[in-house]
Amino acid sequence: MSAEFIFPLTEVKENGRLSVSAATEASAFPDALSEGALEGPVALEGVILAVDGEAAFTGAARGRWKFECTRCLEPLELAWSAPIEAMAPIDGGPMDLTDEVRQSIALAQPMKVLCAPDCKGLCAVCRTNRNKKNCGHPEGSADGGVSGGGSPRSRRPRLTPRPQKG
């Protein structure tokens, strides 16, 4: 557990605000991403304000992460940032934003990462990266995707009469 994102609230109580600027290692958030990996430090910036007897943080976490392109599987390193808002009782001891940062990273994780909007992906036949080389296979030839819309008659129940023994 990292201590970098834990902030004492004494100054917030006295001055009504505390500017926050901190950074910690990506290893502090080993389980924030279900795919890909965080790279380098995770920075947290913002301000903690005293609001009605509570400490209210508004700011953002940012850093870099590595993913594979969803289509062509090329590794990509990208910058990310995630907004964070959190409240804590001002008399409840230091404000720990570590978990807020972890959650914001998880929420910011993209469902789909593309190296380029028009990434051509891998050839379905020979797995060649189509962005780098034209292998000559027609696009989508080995897709194997059977499109829907099969007629319901193809699943007609068999009504063969059963011979009765008598």
Ligand SMILES: [Zn+2]
């Ligand atoms: Zn790609």
Ligand SMILES: [Zn+2]
């Ligand atoms: Zn091919």
